[in-house]
Amino acid sequence: xxxxxxxxxxxxxxxxxxxxxxxxxxxxxxxxxxxxxxxxxxxxxxxxxxxxxxxxxxxxxxxxxxxxxxxxxxxxxxxxxxxxxxxxxxxxxxxxxxxxxxxxxxxxxxxxxxx
Amino acid sequence: xxxxxxxxxxxxxxxxxxxxxxxxxxxxxxxxxxxxxxxxxxxxxxxxxxxxxxxxxxxxxxxxxxxxxxxxxxxxxxxxxxxxxxxxxxxxxxxxxxxxxxxxxxxxxxxxx
Numbered sequence: 001x002x003x004x005x006x007x008x009x010x011x012x013x014x015x016x017x018x019x020x021x022x023x024x025x026x027x028x029x030x031x032x033x034x035x036x037x038x039x040x041x042x043x044x045x046x047x048x049x050x051x052x053x054x055x056x057x058x059x060x061x062x063x064x065x066x067x068x069x070x071x072x073x074x075x076x077x078x079x080x081x082x083x084x085x086x087x088x089x090x091x092x093x094x095x096x097x098x099x100x101x102x103x104x105x106x107x108x109x110x111x112x113x114x115x
Numbered sequence: 116x117x118x119x120x121x122x123x124x125x126x127x128x129x130x131x132x133x134x135x136x137x138x139x140x141x142x143x144x145x146x147x148x149x150x151x152x153x154x155x156x157x158x159x160x161x162x163x164x165x166x167x168x169x170x171x172x173x174x175x176x177x178x179x180x181x182x183x184x185x186x187x188x189x190x191x192x193x194x195x196x197x198x199x200x201x202x203x204x205x206x207x208x209x210x211x212x213x214x215x216x217x218x219x220x221x222x223x224x225x226x227x228x
Binding site: 104108 | 149151160164204
């Protein structure tokens with residue numbers, strides 16, 4: 001158990017809808033990273049938040065947004081969903097804003113299915 | 116940009132066989148290198164890492180050596196078990212001043228009894 005929790009575990013929705021994925025980092029970790037894992041694209045970095053502020057942005061679509069709250073949990077909002085958004089979404093946490101040598105701690109993921 | 120290339124899977128082995136999963140990278144500067152493992156239905160977890168050239172990371176019988184001259188970080192285990200069946204990801208961070216990890220596509224390992 002990494003100490004990172006994600007809810008829900010599974011989510012099934014329809015095209016055009018909006019969903020919210022939630023992540024609680026390990027106790028004391030200030031950074032949250034969001035990743036999308038799909039069969040054709042592998043593991044893609046979406047966005048990082050550090051202590052409530054956006055810190056780095058990756059391949060995140062404009063239809064997607066995220067935020068980190070004062071209690072350090074984070075939410076990833078996906079809107080106008082398309083079939084191609086079906087994937088596993090992982091969050092990972094880290095104690096600091098980022099370091100080239102440090103490990104990330106991953107949650108169990110949310111599997112999103114868009115029908 | 117930075118990139119990580121892993122051998123295509125799945126890799127299928129019998130129990131107690133020797134395992135090698137190849138990983139090569141392209142990066143500027145001196146990245147740190149990682150192997151993460153993803154068991155079915157779970158998130159990624161760190162298996163081992165190496166932060167400078169010639170370092171050897173090891174854990175649970177797995178080893179990988181940071182080879183700067185060949186830009187490689189191949190994962191090895193002398194005798195695999197059924198419980199090692201999982202997807203293995205090679206990754207790097209710290210290249211070109213970026214701490215955002217770059218992951219390989221993952222290699223699925225299936226170990227038969």
